[in-house]
Amino acid sequence: MKNSLYILAFILCVILGCTSSKSSVTGKNKPTGTKNDTIRIANDSLEYEVIIIDPGFSTWLLTRAYPRSYHSQSYLESKNRIYVSEWNSRVMQPSRYNPNLYEMTINYDPNIDYGYEVNYLIYNYMIYFQNTYKQKLFGYVPIR
Numbered sequence: 708m709k710n711s712l713y714i715l716a717f718i719l720c721v722i723l724g725c726t727s728s729k730s731s732v733t734g735k736n737k738p739t740g741t742k743n744d745t746i747r748i749a750n751d752s753l754e755y756e757v758i759i760i761d762p763g764f765s766t767w768l769l770t771r772a773y774p775r776s777y778h779s780q781s782y783l784e785s786k787n788r789i790y791v792s793e794w795n796s797r798v799m800q801p802s803r804y805n806p807n808l809y810e811m812t813i814n815y816d817p818n819i820d821y822g823y824e825v826n827y828l829i830y831n832y833m834i835y836f837q838n839t840y841k842q843k844l845f846g847y848v849p850i851r
Contacts, residue, residue, distance in 0.1 A: 728792040783826035790833040793844040
């Protein structure tokens with residue numbers, strides 16, 4: 708059974724009748740440089756998968772995110788542990804937090820080395836999410 712990391716936010720384009728293009732990457736863990744609504748990263752040998760569906764994230768990632776290697780992997784992992792923990796806590800409290808924003812938990816195990824690319828994308832999605840939807844998961848949120 709695959710361990711799955713899912714970051715599944717709004718599928719506004721589907722609701723609004725837009726079409727979305729998809730990006731799929733396996734093995735090398737590198738997303739393509741096209742503007743997409745879906746980013747998928749999978750590695751069969753480590754049995755994980757990350758799917759990010761949010762209109763605007765791909766464009767934001769290409770235009771506003773810090774470049775790869777700006778932060779160390781250990782920095783990204785420590786931030787992701789905090790962000791994912793708070794995210795999952797909010798998923799479990801739908802009467803307190805908008806269940807349309809926090810739809811499902813993220814299975815992020817800090818004892819697994821997901822590699823730089825997965826941590827980079829999760830971290831940047833969390834920054835994008837907090838800035839776009841005016842949420843604050845923890846501490847200082849860089850505005851980009």
